[in-house]
Amino acid sequence: MHDPADSHPDIHWPSGFSPAEAHGFHHVQAVVPGPPERVFRVLTDPADWTSWVPGCEEVSTRTFTQTFEARWCGQRFEVYVGEHVPPRRLGWMCLGTSVRLYQGYLLTAVGDGTEIVVESAVRASLPRAFDTLSPTWVERLDELWHAQLARLSDPPPSV
Template sequence: MYDTSDSHPDIHWPSGFSPADAHSFHRAQGLVHGPPERAFTLLTDVSNWPNWVPECEEVSAVTLTRTFEVFWAGHRFEVFVGEHVPPRRIGWLGIGAGVMLYQAWLLTPTEDGTEIVVENAVRADGPSSLDTLSRAWAERLNELWLSQLEKLSQPAPGAQPES
């Protein structure tokens, strides 16, 4: 399991899903231009995920609801929203493919935009079609987070360039 000091102190973990309980723990952070409200809106626009989240094929909901399904990387995940505090934080639990994953997003306004931290605590009972302990899984998550941070960094459609 992982040292809880690896986690951002402002991330809220549900019981059983802290880094100390995880079989795999991943963290990414970055600075994006624009206010937390814009990043939060993009993150919670679940119907648009297939347009920008790598390997997200389909989402069952048109808007963010307490539960919905996501088809990602050929697997079905049932998603339960555990925390929803606009525009500061959001967290959800995904269950599927022999894996349980809690993903927490923390958005903090800064002078230059928004600092975003995303952390994942992953639990798997045994071998599954998604090998969460493999290097390929970690690389896939890194690709996912980097593409999400890049998307969040882009100006809102129709926005005027900063001078």
């Protein structure tokens, strides 16, 4: 778990979901290949999420919509898109049986790549238990997520 003081100042948090109010807060920042437009397309293509998002088992839609359902790590979530500003900003609320979270994404062009900032504020007791039982669990998940996103956002080889 990260310190809420490390939250990026440009993430827009809905009421009740600021990092300071959350039970768990995670911040991830990396540079991936490809322009923000390509990275944004990957992030908003739910038809492909089960092939690259760690733990994503099912998504109720093949196209990105304002609301949909997703099954992640055995739990069903209702997803409500709160911010959709291609290709720079994305944010959604996920409501599960015992977990509520908000994820905010910022995408910025840097050289030949895209700097991506992802922050999650979680309201539930489960994330804290995971952090306590396995401090590296979230870091390993973040590493896998970044590797997969980098692979998908990398431009195809020239023929």
